[in-house]
Amino acid sequence: MGILVALLVLSVLIFFHELGHFTAARFFGVQIDVFSIGFGKRLWTKKIGKTEWSISAIPLGGYVRMKGQDDTDPTKVSYDEDSYNTKKPWQRIVILLAGPFANFLMAFLLYLAIAYMGVPKLLPYVDKVTKDSPAYQAGLQKKDKILQINGINIRFWEDIGKQINASQGKLTMIIERDHHLKTLTLKPKVIEDKNVFGEMVKRRIIGITPLPKQTTVIYGFTEGWKYAWDETVKASTLIFKSVQKLITGEVSTDQLGGIITIVDVTAQASHAGILALFFFTALISVNLGVLNLMPIPALDGGHIMFNLYEMLRGKAPSENVMYYMTVTGWVLLAGLMFLGIYNDIHRLMG
Incomplete structure (x- = not known):
């Protein structure tokens, strides 16, 4: 069932992508010959007006011709x-x-x-305090609620890490314990840890878990619109940075995932509930948007890039140049696809 949901999610995202092209093309009076979800043999086709609407056998993409x-x-x-x-x-x-x-x-x-359905957030209550950590030495205990760090109010657990890493030097922390307020002073410990890209970075910790x-x-x-905008920008920035680091070699190509990983994680998200599925679907949608903007011939x-060249030079690239660059683009895309699938299989095999 999870795999069927994953394929449905991919099909919906591809449909919206191609619908964007379709809508803009029709606005400018361009005839659409084919609108297909998927590639390969057509399983279903219906002609409406001058456009053939199709569902094809391989649900791993789609196109508007x-x-x-x-x-x-x-x-x-x-x-x-x-035309x-x-x-x-x-x-x-x-x-x-x-x-x-x-x-x-x-x-x-x-x-x-998601914003209107409700976003689950951890409250700033302390669970484990690592022995001999800055928090342990300052006297922080299990079930303490962190209210303030350096005068900044703490509403959720995620705020704690942000304030610790944004601060310099010692921290002044106000906590609630047994309905009483206490003020603690501690100096975070600087450690080296991996970030979301697998790079080693320095960060400040105090040694607590939620x-x-x-x-x-x-x-x-209005707050929902701001949340949605912030999350879309955050996801877009993350994907842009990921692509940039892959291109520059800062992140290894073995981090690249393929269609198997996408289907697998989407299936897992569908089992975790509607919110998890929405979160991951939004991330895939941003991923599709960013990747299609890469200046690779055969992609948007x-x-x-070709049209910008025409605007600057006043003439389009020659047909030979367009042909060979497009073929090169398809070869590059095929190579990336096979690399992703290879990494997927490698992960599945442990």
């Missing part, structure tokens, strides 16, 4: 009035940006739904 635009053969062009090729470069760029924009919008709407005591925060109308980012 506009008149005069074919990634499999960039030399197939059309100069009819309703993609006859539109101005800036119009084509808008059409290309509409797909990734739809993914970012989808993520925003999912985060907005008590599994949480609340659900339901945001108001590559086509945007």
Whole structure:
């Protein structure tokens, strides 16, 4: 069941991405020949107007084929009035940006739904205090509630780490214990630890773990929009940095995941509940948006690059250049896909 949910999630995200292209193309009067969810053999096709709507056998992608635009053969062009090729470069760029924009919008709407459904957050209660740690030496105890750090109010457990790492020198901490307030002073310990990218970084700790005591925060109308915006920006920044670090070699390519990992983790998220599924679906949606903006021929980012070239030079790249760069892009994408699948299999085998 989890795998079916994962495939459904991927299909919905792909549909929204292609719907973005479709909507912008139709706005500028471009004819859409095919709107397909999936690749390979068509399992279902219905022609509505001049567009063939299809569901294909391999649900690992999708495409919108506009008149005069074919990634499999960039030399197939059309100069009819309703063709993609006859539109101005800036119009084509808008059409290309509409797909990734739809993914970012989808993520925003999912985060907005999460905000109104209620976001689970850990309360700032202490569970374990590591022996001989700064917290232990300062007298922090189990079930203490941390109220303030250096004059900044603490509402949730996540606020504690932020304030510890944002501070310099010693900390002045106000806690609640047995309905009484106490003031503690302690100096965090600096350690080396791995960040989300697997890099070694320095961070400040005091040696405590959270008590599994949480609340659900339901945001108001305007606060929900801010939460959704912040989470979308945070996820986008994380993905952009991940891609950048992969390209520069700061993060090893063995960290790259493929379709098997995506399906596996999405299936797990579906078992964990609707909130977990929404969180992970939003992250995948942002991932699709960011990756499609990469300047690789055959991706939206590559086509945007070609159109920017045309805007600056006043003429499009030659058909030979377009053809060979597109073929190179497909080879690169295939290599990345196989690398991701190889890493997936390697992880599954332990």
